[in-house]
Amino acid sequence: MLMFESALTEGAVLADALLLQTSQAELLGRIRNDALLSASLWVNVALAGLSVLLFVYMGRSVQSPRAKLIWGATLLIPLVSLSSYLGLLSGLTVGLIEMPPGHALEGEMVLSQWGRYLTWALSTPLILLALGLLADVDRSDLLVVIAADIGMCLTGLAAALTTSSYAFRWAFYLVSCSFFVVVLYALLAEWPAAAEAAGTDDIFGTLRTLTVVLWLGYPIIWAVGVEGFALVQSVGVTSWGYSALDVLAKYVFAYILLRWVADNQDTVERANAGAVGTGAPADD
Amino acid sequence: MLMFESALTEGAVLADALLLQTSQAELLGRIRNDALLSASLWVNVALAGLSVLLFVYMGRSVQSPRAKLIWGATLLIPLVSLSSYLGLLSGLTVGLIEMPPGHALEGEMVLSQWGRYLTWALSTPLILLALGLLADVDRSDLLVVIAADIGMCLTGLAAALTTSSYAFRWAFYLVSCSFFVVVLYALLAEWPAAAEAAGTDDIFGTLRTLTVVLWLGYPIIWAVGVEGFALVQSVGVTSWGYSALDVLAKYVFAYILLRWVADNQDTVERANAGAVGTGAPADD
């Protein structure tokens, strides 16, 4: 190691730690001082927490093994969401990003909520897992769709963190959309047949439409919001867009699914037992 | 890009790289100079390495496909643990964290072994995979429990890295414990029935009790140690707590499991073949 480094060591590590830390505290302060932004995050903490409590309460009546399994996967959705919003509020998973040349906010520092993309890589696979279990799709099929979904979230994260070039931000965006197309193809063209065979096509149809419509909202917000074309230049308004979608795509989605599972444990169990192809309607 | 930035570029990237690098070397030095801390890490490198060699040797006698599968999953546990401790010792996955206002060590720089939480996100799923294969639980059930387990580890990581607020550290801790409750529920209330059906309930009972008791130790050490209430303020003592639990929950756990599998390949294979419900005891 070079001479001057040895002299630096103690100082450097303290400076480095201090710098990162001060940033986190400062980011927490920035969020706290922006009432609109702050509200968009706290409302999700509250709703995610309430959802967990409600779902645990609703779970008491769930008896059959397969219904319990879907219930378990669904319970994790608001728990992951809660973690996500705590990360944003604490300043741990947000950062200041200077927009690259070509962007509408070129040279300005924009608060990036990059933690959203990271936690979506855990929460959206759970939503697909719940949908896949409901439709009783092949397990390998589920793995492929979850892999595409994780690819979608991580390239979204890359788009959010790229500050060197405007073109590369959109390149990542397009690759993320390509992964999304694979997920959409499974949800719209492949899984409905499995759900029909399992006798869960009514509820699967409802939840699939909800998911497809709401999930299309995320890339639209990205394109319109501060990170994309910046037609909306307010970090708080952009954040509210994502937060509102999360409320519907996560807690409302999970609530509809759980209420159906609690009321239709026989249908859920029959699907698992292989009593398929009878075309029997859900017994609700 | 602003004018002064272009002038900075070459210098900035070098300064940035140097800073991060110097930190890593300095952290390696700090650990090397703390004999208690250093020993708590090296003892695990040694035991993990010996476990890998021992398990490969024990694996020679394993013939049946399903027994080989459990053996493979178990062999990975000490390999991941070895990677984890190399990360801590090299300074790559540790950092100096300044404790936030409200913490007993407020304003002091504490060495955080955040890499532990990150590698647990890979090693603990392997333990659950081995237990789940032993009990022959439903594969989707296993996926849900592993998802909860990864959530538990990653929110633990978030708790360790949060320096902006004492309250948020504990909020992450509580969410992490909630994920843990889901894992505990599966281990205690769901999987025992599957293990009974598979004829592996004796060994499953032993390993489940070992796992549940030891895993409860981790959040207790966090709460009592330097990262939580700091009743124990020594980084070395806290590290020894985790290291001792790792020895029991990983190498001893894996050894007991592998010895049983090697001695009971017939039982293991029978479970897979669907010859369940006979209540036949393990044939050792």
Place this chain on the structure above:
Amino acid sequence: MLMFESALTEGAVLADALLLQTSQAELLGRIRNDALLSASLWVNVALAGLSVLLFVYMGRSVQSPRAKLIWGATLLIPLVSLSSYLGLLSGLTVGLIEMPPGHALEGEMVLSQWGRYLTWALSTPLILLALGLLADVDRSDLLVVIAADIGMCLTGLAAALTTSSYAFRWAFYLVSCSFFVVVLYALLAEWPAAAEAAGTDDIFGTLRTLTVVLWLGYPIIWAVGVEGFALVQSVGVTSWGYSALDVLAKYVFAYILLRWVADNQDTVERANAGAVGTGAPADD
């Protein structure tokens, strides 16, 4: 928080953001100015993009559910690769690493393409998933091999990022190779029997040999290239080594697999239906 920190906060967070950002832009510039290095990355962006388009086109004729599944998993391989190379080109997933004492380039700053290791943790599991589906191996077996594979990639990442010690770089390298041995064992000793039972042994044999031979090339390049013994000291030449392997192990691999699946949908479907052990040759 200490007094002087509160004064620092605004400045620190801006300095921190600026530093990281300037780095990314500077790294993008460095890559752009190195024609050899730049070409090694752009050629993969082009080939990955063309592969995606070609595979979507080839997928039109795939009808059977299981063939569609293998096709879906294979399509994701060039998409992940495309993301990986965009990450390297944008400067997001590369960094300057000062080589530790003992290394041939001790004290010099070397451009590390650490993003390669990170994205391999998503792309190589997809290759194993495609191979495992083709051979119709047990799903839990697949999970264990994928876990070993992820361990291999992440310890490779740790080796690339360790700057504090030359010995620890090689320690991570050896652990990564140990994970690789587990993967090789499955590919060479376990899966061929499953492929034979599924009637896919011809194509599985071809693709397995291709994969094993090419994957052995990666640790050899690491050892010979700038990150290891530095017998080759050019970042561009080392990068070309990885890029050439990626072309063969990803796009060519995927093309051979997809062409076979499109031509042999009956065989693929029969394997799934449990009509195994007939030793019927592929019907091409």
